[in-house]
Amino acid sequence: MSEGIGVLLADDEDLIRTGLRIIIESEPGLSVVGEAADGAAAVSLARSLRPDVVLMDVRMPAVDGIQATRALTVAEGAPKVLVVTTLENDDYVYEALRAGASGFLLKRARADELVQAIRVVAAGESLLFPAAIRSLVAARGAARAVPGIGRLTTREGDVLRLMARGLSNAEIAAELVVGTETVKTHVGNVLAKLGARDRTQAVVAAYESGFVSPR
Amino acid sequence: MSEGIGVLLADDEDLIRTGLRIIIESEPGLSVVGEAADGAAAVSLARSLRPDVVLMDVRMPAVDGIQATRALTVAEGAPKVLVVTTLENDDYVYEALRAGASGFLLKRARADELVQAIRVVAAGESLLFPAAIRSLVAARGAARAVPGIGRLTTREGDVLRLMARGLSNAEIAAELVVGTETVKTHVGNVLAKLGARDRTQAVVAAYESGFVSPR
DNA sequence: GGGCTTTTCCCCCACATGGGGGAGGCGCGT
DNA sequence: ACGCGCCTCCCCCATGTGGGGGAAAAGCCC
Numbered sequence: 001m002s003e004g005i006g007v008l009l010a011d012d013e014d015l016i017r018t019g020l021r022i023i024i025e026s027e028p029g030l031s032v033v034g035e036a037a038d039g040a041a042a043v044s045l046a047r048s049l050r051p052d053v054v055l056m057d058v059r060m061p062a063v064d065g066i067q068a069t070r071a072l073t074v075a076e077g078a079p080k081v082l083v084v085t086t087l088e089n090d091d092y093v094y095e096a097l098r099a100g101a102s103g104f105l106l107k108r109a110r111a112d113e114l115v116q117a118i119r120v121v122a123a124g125e126s127l128l129f130p131a132a133i134r135s136l137v138a139a140r141g142a143a144r145a146v147p148g149i150g151r152l153t154t155r156e157g158d159v160l161r162l163m164a165r166g167l168s169n170a171e172i173a174a175e176l177v178v179g180t181e182t183v184k185t186h187v188g189n190v191l192a193k194l195g196a197r198d199r200t201q202a203v204v205a206a207y208e209s210g211f212v213s214p215r
Numbered sequence: 216m217s218e219g220i221g222v223l224l225a226d227d228e229d230l231i232r233t234g235l236r237i238i239i240e241s242e243p244g245l246s247v248v249g250e251a252a253d254g255a256a257a258v259s260l261a262r263s264l265r266p267d268v269v270l271m272d273v274r275m276p277a278v279d280g281i282q283a284t285r286a287l288t289v290a291e292g293a294p295k296v297l298v299v300t301t302l303e304n305d306d307y308v309y310e311a312l313r314a315g316a317s318g319f320l321l322k323r324a325r326a327d328e329l330v331q332a333i334r335v336v337a338a339g340e341s342l343l344f345p346a347a348i349r350s351l352v353a354a355r356g357a358a359r360a361v362p363g364i365g366r367l368t369t370r371e372g373d374v375l376r377l378m379a380r381g382l383s384n385a386e387i388a389a390e391l392v393v394g395t396e397t398v399k400t401h402v403g404n405v406l407a408k409l410g411a412r413d414r415t416q417a418v419v420a421a422y423e424s425g426f427v428s429p430r
Numbered sequence: 431g432g433g434c435t436t437t438t439c440c441c442c443c444a445c446a447t448g449g450g451g452g453a454g455g456c457g458c459g460t
Numbered sequence: 461a462c463g464c465g466c467c468t469c470c471c472c473c474a475t476g477t478g479g480g481g482g483a484a485a486a487g488c489c490c
Contacts, residue, residue: 070426097351098428126349133348134341153466166416168446181469188448198448198476200415201381207422208429210285213313214422368436383476396439403478413446413478 006033008051010042039068073100080121103127146209148193159186164212221248223266225257254283288315295336318342361424363408374401379427
């Protein structure tokens with residue numbers, strides 16, 4: 001890519017891609033190195049073309065932008081991903097960030113905002129547009145209130161926390177300095193209160209409800 | 216609390232509380248309805264005093280601000296929590312939002328920024344200061360790159376995703392329209408590649424690495 | 431064509447897990 | 461003093477899970 005910042009466009013709508021390309025190409029130091037109409041193409045093109053920044057639409061056929069972002073950012077020397085969407089009230093913000101996106105941008109952004117956003121993420125900085133912040137923080141409220149998770153006793157909470165770290169009953173017993181039979185009782189109570197069938201479902205509920213957070 | 220916006224201060228340092236109180240009390244429409252020196256006191260005071268906004272320090276004795284925030288925001292008609300910290304490079308941002316905080320603020324913020332932040336969150340809006348955005352987005356990079364999670368085949372990825380939703384092998388088999396023996400093979404491969412001992416650890420790794428996100 | 435990976439399916443077997451009971455002690459509020 | 465919830469520990473038992481093998485078909489790269 002020699003000089004400047006190489007950008008890969010990933011959007012299923014031709015009109016959008018054309019508009020973006022015109023804006024980017026008319027900007028000194030920026031150039032479009034490739035275009036993809038779906039997530040799968042975006043991933044393979046990004047690997048061969050090695051752009052600096054990928055403008056990734058959230059909603060695309062076959063593989064959506066979130067999955068594509070996840071696939072891209074796990075690799076070494078991965079490009080920065082700037083997620084673009086039309087939706088203002090967008091639940092994907094949170095998921096996109098978890099998937100490894102460097103920023104979030106609305107399609108209604110002005111040309112100069114777009115250019116600035118590309119330069120910012122290419123420089124390694126992070127970026128969120130105000131509307132994205134609102135939905136991001138709002139996403140926290142979307143943590144499903146798992147019924148019964150508030151009815152856990154302190155000991156049951158301890159056990160669930162350790163379960164959610166992947167410990168076996170024996171390991172939890174050692175950690176809490178009690179017998180394995182005791183742990184089994186607590187685990188059984190936790191499962192009953194959370195309506196979980198097995199410990200895996202309990203751990204899922206713990207994450208979904210925000211009882212534990214990805215560290 | 217009759218009129219205006221009632222604020223509860225939760226910070227273990229007297230100097231900080233005093234400074235905050237002076238700023239808030241001198242502002243028309245804002246008043247300090249109570250003060251707490253630790254998380255436990257903050258939770259109980261918030262329940263009795265029912266402030267509109269809680270200024271919550273992250274680091275406090277006994278119960279830290281994150282836990283206190285979690286305890287507060289699960290209730291109905293909970294106050295808005297504005298998390299305050301001295302640390303600019305703060306990993307707690309992400310966790311605080313998951314815990315239900317409405318915003319994040321640095322202690323070095325100017326008085327007028329503080330007042331504005333309180334009014335914003337009291338009005339039901341969300342707020343993140345620029346420095347907090349950076350560490351928030353950076354937190355996504357902190358998703359531990361689980362070694363081997365990128366080596367999963369597409370089918371193994373499918374299986375892991377369903378595991379992370381709490382499905383049993385039989386249910387996964389039904390979902391993917393294959394035999395349970397097939398699912399067992401995939402599960403075994405996933406465990407081996409992720410270095411997990413059982414499915415629970417695999418699910419934990421899936422969440423920790425951002426392979427799946429709390430929906 | 432000959433490897434290679436991937437996906438599919440099968441056998442046997444050890445074991446942790448989870449469900450069903452029961453039981454004693456302890457703190458706490460009435 | 462009594463009840464109640466919580467924590468602790470124990471028994472039996474069905475079974476889902478995971479580890480050890482093996483194997484066939486399909487697609488892919490060289």
